[in-house]
Amino acid sequence: MTFVDDHGLWSAAQADAARAVRERCDPERIDTVRFSFPDQHGILRGKTLVAAEAVKALTGGCAITTTMLAKDTAHRTVFPVFTAGGGFGMREMEGAADVVMVPDPTTFRTLPWAPRTGWLLCDLHFQDGRPVPFATRGLYRAVLDRLAQRSLDYVAGLEVEFHVFKLDDPRMAPSDAGQPGEPPAVSLISHGYQYLTEQRYDQVEPVLEIIRRDVLALGLPLRSMEVEYGPSQCEFTFQPTTGLVPADLMVLFRSAVKQICRRHGYHATFMCRPRIPNVVPSGWHLHQSLRDARTGANAFVPEGPGPLSPLGTGFLAGLLAHARAATVFTTPTINGYKRYRSYSLAPDRAVWGRDNRGVMIRVLGGPGDAATRLENRVGEPAANPYLYMAAQILAGLDGIDRGLDPGPSADTPYEAAAPLLPKSLREAVFALREDPFFRAALGAGFVDYYTHIKTAEIERFQAEVTEWEQREYFEIF
Numbered sequence: 001m002t003f004v005d006d007h008g009l010w011s012a013a014q015a016d017a018a019r020a021v022r023e024r025c026d027p028e029r030i031d032t033v034r035f036s037f038p039d040q041h042g043i044l045r046g047k048t049l050v051a052a053e054a055v056k057a058l059t060g061g062c063a064i065t066t067t068m069l070a071k072d073t074a075h076r077t078v079f080p081v082f083t084a085g086g087g088f089g090m091r092e093m094e095g096a097a098d099v100v101m102v103p104d105p106t107t108f109r110t111l112p113w114a115p116r117t118g119w120l121l122c123d124l125h126f127q128d129g130r131p132v133p134f135a136t137r138g139l140y141r142a143v144l145d146r147l148a149q150r151s152l153d154y155v156a157g158l159e160v161e162f163h164v165f166k167l168d169d170p171r172m173a174p175s176d177a178g179q180p181g182e183p184p185a186v187s188l189i190s191h192g193y194q195y196l197t198e199q200r201y202d203q204v205e206p207v208l209e210i211i212r213r214d215v216l217a218l219g220l221p222l223r224s225m226e227v228e229y230g231p232s233q234c235e236f237t238f239q240p241t242t243g244l245v246p247a248d249l250m251v252l253f254r255s256a257v258k259q260i261c262r263r264h265g266y267h268a269t270f271m272c273r274p275r276i277p278n279v280v281p282s283g284w285h286l287h288q289s290l291r292d293a294r295t296g297a298n299a300f301v302p303e304g305p306g307p308l309s310p311l312g313t314g315f316l317a318g319l320l321a322h323a324r325a326a327t328v329f330t331t332p333t334i335n336g337y338k339r340y341r342s343y344s345l346a347p348d349r350a351v352w353g354r355d356n357r358g359v360m361i362r363v364l365g366g367p368g369d370a371a372t373r374l375e376n377r378v379g380e381p382a383a384n385p386y387l388y389m390a391a392q393i394l395a396g397l398d399g400i401d402r403g404l405d406p407g408p409s410a411d412t413p414y415e416a417a418a419p420l421l422p423k424s425l426r427e428a429v430f431a432l433r434e435d436p437f438f439r440a441a442l443g444a445g446f447v448d449y450y451t452h453i454k455t456a457e458i459e460r461f462q463a464e465v466t467e468w469e470q471r472e473y474f475e476i477f
Helices: 003-007 012-024 051-060 066-070 091-096 136-148 198-217 245-263 310-321 323-330 385-401 425-434 436-442 444-463 467-473
Strands: 032-038 044-050 062-065 098-103 117-125 152-169 185-187 222-227 233-238 266-269 284-292 352-354 361-364 373-379
Touching: 003 051, 003 098, 012 051, 012 117, 032 051, 032 098, 032 136, 044 051, 044 062, 044 245, 051 117, 062 066, 066 091, 117 136, 117 245, 136 152, 136 245, 136 385, 152 198, 152 245, 152 373, 152 385, 198 222, 198 233, 198 245, 233 245, 245 266, 245 385, 284 310, 284 385, 310 323, 310 361, 310 373, 310 385, 323 373, 323 385, 323 425, 323 436, 323 444, 385 436, 425 444, 436 444
Parallel strands: 032 117, 352 361
Antiparallel strands: 032 044, 062 098, 098 117, 152 185, 152 233, 152 266, 152 284, 222 233, 284 373, 361 373
């Protein structure tokens, strides 16, 4: 018996997929396989195994240290892992102990940019087979299970903005190392501002074509590529997918784009607002709906004159009611809050509107439109997709269960009387801590864990003396 068999970790579909993976991992075709899991930030971490060992690890799993779950965005360990409970209050997390990465065979791909390399997305389990409660893919799967109990599926389409720059200096001198190291020096690939012009697109097409080719070779459901408003800024959109798939798609897409670009002398970043003159912040707009699992029908399509069905209306109201507390999941970086500005294409308060790009939730579709959906415009492209989507589902279901009313459409969204979104990550952390709903829905242990990591990042930021402070105070005082 293997680890997977002992603990009944795979579905029949995964077991079938594993047989195909074994064939594809023939050493004549594949040299190595990357075993990766999405960490608390939605960043892929893991190990690379030679093909023969990868086949063994399909059902036996691969060990990886628990400290991967203890790190902030500078890769600093922010929990006292060598104390009792390891800072998590769990014996299994003490002393940088191992957990088991168990691959999901349905996610297997070969990487077009890395010759003879396979890739598998993994889930984390303790030695006794229990899922690790801090692993966000598992948390999201549990939320989807709650949705499935209502015979509903979650459908999401991704609209992701990011920047691509020419890599001028990777800053690889020994003095540039650190936690974090010096960021690379870059230059623009376009001046921007010619939003959606063919001329500007043609200027950046060479690098976008490289990305397009490999993204499609990965099997990702790419829909469109666009030049965005700002310098060196672009947007990729994807066909709607269901359940785990859209979140898996997002982590693979981000990682793929960064790797592809680096191999070709470019630097891609999903940071919301890079500190580069004249750049424009990037957002991640999440298009979402619920589908009746029995009929396949879109459960948000109204039968009457309104823009949404009663179920869709309740879901919308739940998103608005929990918007402030959910912001730490939709916008998890200090930098991301520099995007929320009045009278821009980013929201500043929890309001909805019909086809209005100034609101937080844009309602699209209506009677007879099978594509009826909610577009949440609040997210940043650095968000962990598992937490982003889990928070959306939980908040939406609460709105349905309590019969909440989203109120009228905000035709002037920056003047509407509505709760303002947090102005900073610290304010967002406080909002999450003060919201009893998410504490109950996600578990107090996970909320405390996640806010601890975010607080560690905030405290490091506040300890730094910024250029603004030096310029503002050094001479005058």
